[in-house]
Amino acid sequence: MPACRRNRTSPADRALAAIVKTLAENGYSSSIPAWDGHAYLRISNALQAVTDLTLTPGGDVNWEYRSVRYPGPSERSLIAIAIELLGPDCITPVPALAPGHLKLTPLGAIRHALASYGLTAAITQANVGTGPLLTAGNPRKPYRGTITITSDGELTWTTRTPYHPDPDSGIHLNEIAAAITRALTRAEHPAIRHQQEEPA
DSSP states (O other), rough: OOOOOOOOOHHHHHHHHHHHHHHHHOOEEEEEEEEEEEEEEEEEEBEEEEEEEEEEEEEEEEEEEEOOOOOOOOOHHHHHHHHHOOOTTTOOEEEEEEEOOOOHHHHHHHHHHHHHHTEEEEEESSTTOEEEEEEEEEETGGGOOOOEETTTSSSEEEEEESSSTTTSOOHHHHHHHHHHHHHHHHTTOOOOOOOOOOOO
């Protein structure tokens, strides 16, 4: 069961506090349970999105994203999120989807677009009983980590913080938060700003 209070002695919890500050500056609210040295965050006001962030004491980062829009996230949204996480220097538009005559699956269309952007992308069968899984990375910036996308549109970004034992593998805490903010913005999940109640 999650602890009901912060574990402020955990390096993961301290790192998460820095990430929360950057998210808050961009309007995103979050809840932070922490236990067993790991720190956990859920962004609570991203429009039509469920996102969870986990940091371990060893410096590993796991960000999970799922759109709750019906009928689900579009291929273009998932492509935009992947690019913001793995190739954040992007100023150009999202790569075009593959021509319709290729008759690609949604994951195939995402793989085609990411490969045209210069990212590595492969589709594998994860486990018996589950659908295919797309895995992508940036060969020019391997320290950005990897993303995986399931056939039903759940995306997971795995990267590392600067306090990871491998000093060449992590990215700055502010950049982790900024990448998540850019990804949510580009996929049209803005922070919902709660209006103050009018006095009676």
